Amino acid sequence: MNGKWSWLTGLGVATAITLTATAVMPVLADSGDSAMRDQIKAIDERMPGQFGVYIKRPATGEAIDYQADRDWYLASTIKIPLAVAVMQRAEEGELSLDDELELAESDYVDGAGELLAAEPGTRYSLEELIGHSIRDSDSSSTDMLIRLLGEESFNDQVSREMPEARMNPITTIVQVRFDAYANVHPDAETLTNMDFIRLRSAASLDERYHAFLDKIGAGASEANADSLEEAFGRYYETGLNSGPLTGFGAMLERLWEGELLNEDHTGRLMAQMEQVTTGDRRIRAGLPDGTPYAQKTGTQINRACDVGIIHPEDPERTTIVAACAEDYGDLRHAEEAFQALGRLLAEQ
Structure with missing residues (x-):
C-alpha cells in the first residue's frame, strides 16, 4: 500500500510540530544534477578520507549517486x-x-x-x-x-x-567489539561485555588499545595490530554491518511509502526518527531551523553515517538522503562534510 499520506495521521505531537514548522526547504531542482554532484565531490575533496552520498526526490524520481553504490559501514543506522x-513481526502476530x-x-x-x-x-x-x-x-x-x-x-x-x-549480515553491537579487538589479539574472546565498557572509559584510543593488552596480559610484541584504528580497519574489510547507500536509500523510500509497515507502525517509527538526539552536528545542522527530518546516525572508529527523510510530511518536497564518511581521522571533519551536505540540500 502507499502510506505516504495516511500514516501521517498517527504521528501525533511529532507531526503537529512538523506541519507547523515555518522553515521551508526546497528539494532538488529539476535540473542541475551534474552541478550538485560536483558540489558533493568538492565536499568530499575537502574532507580527509572518503564521502558517499545518495539523494532521491520521490516526487520526480530524480536521484544522485555519489560513490553510493559500493559497501559502506553503516554503524548504528542498522x-x-x-x-x-x-514491527513486522508484531503485525504478523x-x-x-x-x-x-x-x-x-x-x-x-x-x-x-x-x-x-x-x-x-x-x-x-x-x-x-x-x-x-x-x-x-x-x-x-x-x-x-x-x-x-x-x-x-x-x-x-x-x-x-x-x-x-542489499545489506550484508548484521551482528549485535557487542559482537562488533569482539570481532574488531580480535584483530589485535585472539584473546579478545575471553573478554566480557563489561570489560568493553571499562575499556571504553579510556581517555584515548591509544590508551584503550594498551588497556586491552594489559587486560589480556599480552605485550605489544604479541599484538597483531599496532592500533585500534588498524584493528577496526581490518574489521570493516569483512563487510559485516555494511551495504550500499543506494540500497539503504531505497529501503528508506519504501518505509516512507508505507510499503514495509502498516500505517500505525510507519507513523510510530517515523516519529521516533524525528526525535533522534544524536544528529545535531550532521546534516540537520546544515538545514534551516525547524526543517522536518526523520533520521538516524551512526558512528564508529573512522566511520560515520547520517541517513533519513527530509520533509517526510510533504510528498512534493520529500527528499531521501543516505550519506557516510570513512577514514577522516578527526570526527569533526566528517561532521563538517555532513553539515555542508545539509546546506547544499537547503540551497537547491
Missing part, C-alpha cells in the same frame, strides 16, 4: 531495519510491542543510551526498546532486540522483506 523487523524484556548485566553494551545507567532487572517493552535504539542510539536496547529475533532469523528477514537494501 537500527532502522531492526526496528522495521520487530508473532509478538506484541507491549511485550517486555528484562535487562540483564550481560545486555549492557558500551556506547550511547540510558540503559547503561539502569539496574539489572529493569523491564522495558519492545516499543520502549525501539525508541531507545532509534532516538538515543542505545546499543544495549539494540542487542536485546536482535537477540529476541535471533541474529540469523533477523538477517533472513532483512534479505526477504527488504531486499532492495
Whole structure:
C-alpha cells in the first residue's frame, strides 16, 4: 500500500510540530544534477578520507549517486531495519510491542543510551526498546532486540522483506567489539561485555588499545595490530554491518511509502526518527531551523553515517538522503562534510 499520506495521521505531537514548522526547504531542482554532484565531490575533496552520498526526490524520481553504490559501514543506522523487523513481526502476530524484556548485566553494551545507567532487572517493552535504539542510539536496547529475533532469523528477514537494501549480515553491537579487538589479539574472546565498557572509559584510543593488552596480559610484541584504528580497519574489510547507500536509500523510500509497515507502525517509527538526539552536528545542522527530518546516525572508529527523510510530511518536497564518511581521522571533519551536505540540500 502507499502510506505516504495516511500514516501521517498517527504521528501525533511529532507531526503537529512538523506541519507547523515555518522553515521551508526546497528539494532538488529539476535540473542541475551534474552541478550538485560536483558540489558533493568538492565536499568530499575537502574532507580527509572518503564521502558517499545518495539523494532521491520521490516526487520526480530524480536521484544522485555519489560513490553510493559500493559497501559502506553503516554503524548504528542498522537500527532502522531492526526496528522495521520487530514491527513486522508484531503485525504478523508473532509478538506484541507491549511485550517486555528484562535487562540483564550481560545486555549492557558500551556506547550511547540510558540503559547503561539502569539496574539489572529493569523491564522495558519492545516499543520502549525501539525508541531507545532509534532516538538515543542505545546499543544495549539494540542487542536485546536482535537477540529476541535471533541474529540469523533477523538477517533472513532483512534479505526477504527488504531486499532492495542489499545489506550484508548484521551482528549485535557487542559482537562488533569482539570481532574488531580480535584483530589485535585472539584473546579478545575471553573478554566480557563489561570489560568493553571499562575499556571504553579510556581517555584515548591509544590508551584503550594498551588497556586491552594489559587486560589480556599480552605485550605489544604479541599484538597483531599496532592500533585500534588498524584493528577496526581490518574489521570493516569483512563487510559485516555494511551495504550500499543506494540500497539503504531505497529501503528508506519504501518505509516512507508505507510499503514495509502498516500505517500505525510507519507513523510510530517515523516519529521516533524525528526525535533522534544524536544528529545535531550532521546534516540537520546544515538545514534551516525547524526543517522536518526523520533520521538516524551512526558512528564508529573512522566511520560515520547520517541517513533519513527530509520533509517526510510533504510528498512534493520529500527528499531521501543516505550519506557516510570513512577514514577522516578527526570526527569533526566528517561532521563538517555532513553539515555542508545539509546546506547544499537547503540551497537547491
